[in-house]
Amino acid sequence: xxxxxxxxxxxxxxxxxxxxxxxxxxxxxxxxxxxxxxxxxxxxxxxxxxxxxxxxxxxxxxxxxxxxxxxxxxxxxxxxxxxxxxxxxxxxxxxxxxxxxxxxxxxxxxxxxxxxxxxxxxxxxxxxxxxxxxxxxxxxxxxxxxxxxxxxxxxxxxxxxxxxxxxxxxxxxxxxxxxxxxxxxxxxxxxxxxxxxxxxxxxxxxxxxxxxxxxxxxxxxxxxxxxxxxxxxxxxxxxxxxxxxxxxxxxxxxxxxxxxxxxxxxxxxxxxx
Numbered sequence: 001x002x003x004x005x006x007x008x009x010x011x012x013x014x015x016x017x018x019x020x021x022x023x024x025x026x027x028x029x030x031x032x033x034x035x036x037x038x039x040x041x042x043x044x045x046x047x048x049x050x051x052x053x054x055x056x057x058x059x060x061x062x063x064x065x066x067x068x069x070x071x072x073x074x075x076x077x078x079x080x081x082x083x084x085x086x087x088x089x090x091x092x093x094x095x096x097x098x099x100x101x102x103x104x105x106x107x108x109x110x111x112x113x114x115x116x117x118x119x120x121x122x123x124x125x126x127x128x129x130x131x132x133x134x135x136x137x138x139x140x141x142x143x144x145x146x147x148x149x150x151x152x153x154x155x156x157x158x159x160x161x162x163x164x165x166x167x168x169x170x171x172x173x174x175x176x177x178x179x180x181x182x183x184x185x186x187x188x189x190x191x192x193x194x195x196x197x198x199x200x201x202x203x204x205x206x207x208x209x210x211x212x213x214x215x216x217x218x219x220x221x222x223x224x225x226x227x228x229x230x231x232x233x234x235x236x237x238x239x240x241x242x243x244x245x246x247x248x249x250x251x252x253x254x255x256x257x258x259x260x261x262x263x264x265x266x267x268x269x270x271x272x273x
Contacts, residue, residue, distance in 0.1 A: 006144055007039040008106035010095045011141065012161075012169075012251050013158040014197040014199060015211040019151075019182070019190040026137065026153050026186055032160060032196050033102075033148045035075045038271050040095050040103060042069065044118055047086035051077075057093035067091075068108030075131055076099065076115045083119050089123045096269060098177030100215075100245025102142070108135040109142035118260050119146050129155065149197045170233065171271040172262055175247040176223050183246035186218035203254060207240040219247040224248060225266050236260035 013031045020028040040057070051073065053064045064070055069091055077084045089111075095103030109132045116123045123131070125143060132139035137153040148157040194210045203209060220227040226248055233241040233252030238260065241252040252260060259272060 004114055005041065005043045005187070006110050006114050006197075007041055008095075008110035008142070009039045009145070010036050010101035010103050010106060011138070012036055012101070012171075012249075015192075015196045015242075016213040016215060016245065017196075018187055018189050018214050019192065020189050022244070027189070028152055029154060030151050031149075031154070032162070032194055032199050033150055033154075033157075033170060034162065034164065035145050035147070036101075036171070036273055037271060038095055038101070038171065038219060040107055041092040042092040042114060043095040043106060044087045044114060045090070047088045047112050047262075049086060051086045051088065053091065055091045058095075058097065059207065060093055061096065068139070069111045071135055072108045072111035072131075076112065076121070076161075079131075080119065080121055083121060084115070085119075088120075095172065096173040096249065098179070098187070098201050099173050099249035100178065100243065100247050101173075101249050102138050102245065105136045105139045106142045108132065109139045113143065122210050122271070148188045149199070158197065160197070164204075164253065166256060167204070167239070168256055168258055169273040170238070170254060170259045171250045171273060172229050172233075172243050172250045172252075172264075172268050173271070174223075174226065174229065174248050174250075174264065174266040174268040177221055178265060180246045183215050183219060187214055190214065195206070205239050208234075209239070211242065212218075213245075215246045216243050217268060219243065223248065225264055229262060229264060229268075232262050233260050 016031040016073040140155045147162040238252035
């Protein structure tokens with residue numbers, strides 16, 4: 001077997017509503033996931049002895065055995081113990097963490113796909129999605145990795161025809177880590193004001209008055225600078241701007257070739273996509 005390399009990408013949320021708190025402790029949501037071409041790099045090579053995970057790039061908090069890439073490997077290894085041989089896993093982190101971009105979820109889902117190809121396991125996509133759900137609620141999206149209207153925990157998905165390639169996407173990632181669990185605890189479920197399944201039929205220029213990320217009010221109250229960044233995007237010509245997921249990344253959609261000049265009292269990373 002040769003080495004194998006892939007590039008897990010992140011996502012943004014176009015609208016995000018929390019519709020119900022479930023008895024199992026999870027929340028039901030409604031959102032549109034949209035993939036972005038900001039990536040990590042993930043590689044596997046044969047190992048002589050035991051498997052291991054090696055992480056470079058951005059610093060990742062917590063032990064390696066809690067990383068979704070390692071959990072994905074262990075999940076596949078448990079399912080196919082006779083076929084999965086030791087590998088060295090190399091993860092180069094570039095997607096900011098704690099930003100609502102799903103970078104960790106992408107890494108875990110792409111690892112499932114990479115192992116499926118590497119070991120010739122022939123796991124169908126639907127089964128990969130079920131395995132991905134064991135890793136996290138938005139992991140199944142990255143198996144499909146195309147625009148999806150999502151409900152349930154995020155795993156009940158319907159493809160949507162949506163193409164933002166005609167816009168410049170300016171992504172601002174401040175040096176603020178927002179805990180997803182804490183963010184969920186700050187909001188109450190509510191009926192969506194808009195049915196996101198119909199998003200493709202609505203001009204992007206009208207999204208500002210129709211879409212809402214329910215996490216914004218709570219997270220902006222804790223980190224007012226994030227609200228200011230969103231306001232700057234709109235003031236400088238964004239046709240739509242929002243926080244992604246539970247934050248802290250803020251993105252703006254601009255006419256092709258345009259962008260804002262952002263100033264902030266927080267350090268931030270900027271990506272133009």
